[in-house]
Each structure stands twice: as C-alpha cells, then as structure tokens.
Amino acid sequence: MGVLMKIEIEVDIKSSGDVFHELFGSKPHHVSNITPDKVHSCEVHEGEFGKPGSVVFWHYTVDGERCTAKAVVEAIEEENKLVKFKIIEGSLLKEYKSFTVTLQVVDRGEITAVKWTVEFEKFDDYGPYPVKLMDFIVGMTRDIEAHHLKE
Template sequence: MSLLAKLETIVQLKSSGDKFYDFYKNNFKDLLHVLPENLKSARTLEGKDAQVGCVQLWEYYLGTPLVIKMRLDAVDDQKKSITYSVVDGDLKKLYKSFLFKSEINGNTLKWTMEYEKANEEAPDADLYIAFATKIATALDAYLVNH
C-alpha cells in the first residue's frame, strides 16, 4: 500500500487574487491577527521572510497546541504560487514529508498538499486541507474589509 498522498481544494476568493497573493507572500505572519483563535505565534528562524529558504516556526491550535517548522521552497510571481515544506514539528511525527502549495489564478485559490505518511496508521491530511481552507476564507474576508 502506497503511503504517498495528495489532497487538493479550491477556494473562490471574493477579494482580489493579486491582493491575496501579495498578503500571503509578503505579510504571512500577519495571519496571526486574521485568525488568532488558531494561529498563536510565528517567527523567522533562518533567512528573510518571503525569500526562498526562509524557515519559520509557527505555534497553532487545532483542538490541541501544535508546532510546525516550515521552509519556503518556491515562489513564482507569474503563477502566483508559493510552496512550503515541513521540516520539523508535530506533522513530522505523522508524515515523512509534507508539502503545502498555494496557487492563484484570477480569483481562484488552489491548495495542494502532498505528503508521505510515516506509517499506515497515520491519518490522511483532511484536517490540514480544512485548516488551509479556513485560513484562506478568513484572510479573504479580512481583505474584502481592509
């Protein structure tokens, strides 16, 4: 049985796709103000924000306090895509590898998550695709009003 998996979801944005991409790329840590009930802290450990190679540590809450350390792997301004990989934290206990990718086309946001389970008992990443959708929806509403 393959332990590799991929999840995708689409979010229709009410705000400008360009505005959403710019915020997500350049003001990523400001998501703490957009979704404070789930996103607790963020700090850059290595590199510069919004630059490939940057490593960030996030504390978040999904029914229990969690930590994720992720690296910015790719930014494509033409395709409006951003890719992060998980390098440490709670997700690494469940998944050998975990990649988050966002891509915006017009006012459509596509989230893709590719991961390899650490073992057959590891759950699918449905909780994380739902969380990504929640973040996108909250940010979209914030951008419509600001």
C-alpha cells in the same frame, strides 16, 4: 516504505488573489493578526520573509490542538502566484514522513480561487489523511477573505 499522497482543494474567493500571494509570500507574520484563533504566530528563523530558502516557524491550532511547524520556503513565484513550504520539523511530522504545502492563486476571469495542495508521505498504507488540516486551511482562507473584504 511510505505512501506518497497529494490532496488539492480550491476555495473560490471574492477578494483579490494578490492579497493571498503577498500575505503568504512576503508577510506570513501578518496571518496571525487576521486569524488569531487559528494562527498564533509566524516567525522567521533563518533568512528573511519573502525570500526562498528562508526558514519560518508557525504556531497554530487545528481542531483544538496547538501545533507547530518549522518550514523552509521552497518557492515564491510571482508569475504563477505560488508559495511553497516544506515542513522540516513540528507536529505534522509525527504523523507523516514528509509534508509540503503549496498555495497558488488561480485567476479564471471573473472567478479567483486559492488552490491549496498538500503533498505528504504516510508512514504506511493505513496512516491518516490530513482532513482536519484541510478544514483548517479552508477556514483560514475564509477568515483572510472576510478580513480583506471589510477593508
């Protein structure tokens, strides 16, 4: 039996949190224009961008390794500024039985944060933690923030 794990990280941002929610919720194909060294493309395979139940296919590079992820958009919640992707195929499932990524914008008055949660199931107790992926996520968040602060 696998080991279920969860890692959360919050990245404080100076740009609007709504930008992150809109970008990942309805325009994930624009991420590659903002951070092309990390995310190369996001294509819709079933459904349409911005709709729960849609299937999107990501091409990205983590720590010099080209990766792919086919994901179902499980949730897009406007009121909670939340977007949730469940990975159903790709590089991550070579190391994990299951993998889910959730992005949520957290407003705390003068501070806004992007909260990333990864939930994953290891094949065994000694399986790896997705440390490189978390570094990738922080870097991508900073790239998106810098892009929007320039506008």
